[in-house]
Amino acid sequence: MTIYLDNHATTRTDPAVIAAMTMMMESHYANPGSTTHEAGRAVSGMVDESIGKIASLLHAQRDEIVITSGATESNNLALFGVALHPKQKRRRIVSLVTEHRALLDPLDRLEKQGFEIVRLPVLSNTSALAGGVDLQRIQEAIDENTALVSIMLANNEIGTIQPVAEIAKRCRHFNVVLHTDASQAVGRLPIDVDALGVDLLSFSAHKFYGPKGIGGLYVRQSPTAVRLQPQILGGGQQWNLRSGTLNSVGIVGMAKALEIAHAEIDSEGVRQSHLRNRLWELLNERIDGLTLNGPAWEEWGLAVPNRLPNNLNICFPKVEGQSLMLELPELAVSSGSACTSAEPHPSHVLLAIGLSNDQARSSLRFGIGRFNTESEISMTADWIGRVHAKLASFAA
Ligand SMILES: Cc1ncc(COP(=O)(O)O)c(C=O)c1O
The missing domain is CATH 3.40.640.10 (Type I PLP-dependent aspartate aminotransferase-like (Major domain))
Structure with a gap:
């Protein structure tokens, strides 16, 4: 799955x-x-x-x-x-x-x-x-x-x-x-x-x-x-x-x-921002020291939006994004490294907002979509929480 x-x-x-x-x-x-x-x-x-x-x-x-x-x-x-x-x-x-x-x-x-x-x-x-x-x-x-x-x-x-x-x-x-x-x-x-x-x-x-x-x-x-x-x-x-x-x-x-x-642009904006916020909360409950990459978000629909409702980008402490992804082949996300060649470079966007190479390499991008459900979000948080704890214990 x-x-x-x-x-x-x-x-x-x-x-x-x-x-x-x-x-x-x-x-x-x-x-x-x-x-x-x-x-x-x-x-x-x-x-x-x-x-x-x-x-x-x-x-x-x-x-x-x-x-x-x-x-x-x-x-x-x-x-x-x-x-x-x-x-x-x-x-x-x-x-x-x-x-x-x-x-x-x-x-x-x-x-x-x-x-x-x-x-x-x-x-x-x-x-x-x-x-x-x-x-x-x-x-x-x-x-x-x-x-x-x-x-x-x-x-x-x-x-x-x-x-x-x-x-x-x-x-x-x-x-x-x-x-x-x-x-x-x-x-x-x-x-x-x-x-x-x-x-x-x-x-x-x-x-x-x-x-x-x-x-x-x-x-x-x-x-x-x-x-x-x-x-x-x-x-x-x-x-x-x-x-x-x-x-x-x-x-x-x-x-x-x-x-x-367009027929569902408002309802999906609200739903996906809710799922995004929920994923952020659930991951924070499981992992200490997460940092958010990108702008802080308002409650979707209330103010002039400054962040896409479905976007989450997180820097994980002690563990590279690539390592998390390797341990979780069933989870389709993308790392802070853009693999444009055999040598993965840290994302130019994350470096541009002031992250170090290591922080950029320790980041993952999540893009919520129309077909995602609440239970997938909980499962994702559980999977990442478990794998992060394991990898962080090796790094300690
Ligand atoms: C901001 C942005 N511009 C351009 C592209 C390229 O789009 P396409 O795959 O349709 O050529 C993408 C897709 O990766 C994108 O996200």
Whole structure:
């Protein structure tokens, strides 16, 4: 039996999403670009309706959504698309040290191509807003030479929700394009692109119980359209912004997934935050000296939230996260070390909020999801409590 608490990495595909996608594969397999026949026109209509649904759930227009293969591609399109547009004269890009690699790696490439990249630090773990941007610093970093600001909406490791709407005000003052990687937020928090004031927003279906390999980029069209240089050339689909046959099966699945997530966004926020808080309490009853990585949380729903309702990240005393995971193969969580190579590096996010290498290596990330139950949370706390006591006794 597996207890799956790694819902930031990905989520289980919802059965209703699988049913919608199966129906597409079995019965509506024509190319949505084949509008010369009825079968193609039918799929084209379904794709259009699905993208329209996604747009309206984000408070966007149908023609503001570009379908991609996921948030990595969306981030690449946003960054390279803005920076490398032939009319782009500005040379500075402002972002955060705690962004996902799908953003940091394109920034490294742009730096090699001559752009000035400002990677701002975040508030330390001693702050109630750990991982949050310092608004003063961001204000100072944005100027008339800034092409783009890219700040994630919610962090995938410590759940920090950034004040994107505040940042947008400063961007507007200098006519700077604002991108947000909302991979962890879409489907978990209500999203209104106008209220956020963003020009570009990345999302990915597998983070909200949809299929892998499909996502999108919101691209503002009004009052001013964001100018993007396409990164994938070919058949000219999607207004030439992203060529390639539309993934009709994935699009229908993604729309279904977002519809379900939105129907229960409030109730799941409350339920998952309750489970998260309960896990924290139960672990504290079993283990002395735990520390919370990331922002302190409010009672969910009462205040402007500063942490994803389903995120918990804990530093364990004396024991490495990897060792706990090795002893608990039935528990799917993730360690503070991002295994991007054979050599596990401590998480750059945990180091950025001031943890030492050892503290980062002794941390675990828990991501609660739609399918988790109260009894799984109790069982997880029991398992970890027992294994931690055993490993800590060896370390003593
Ligand atoms: C914040 C963030 N950005 C980007 C990605 C990449 O998303 P995808 O797997 O859809 O390319 C992820 C997923 O790991 C993420 O959590």
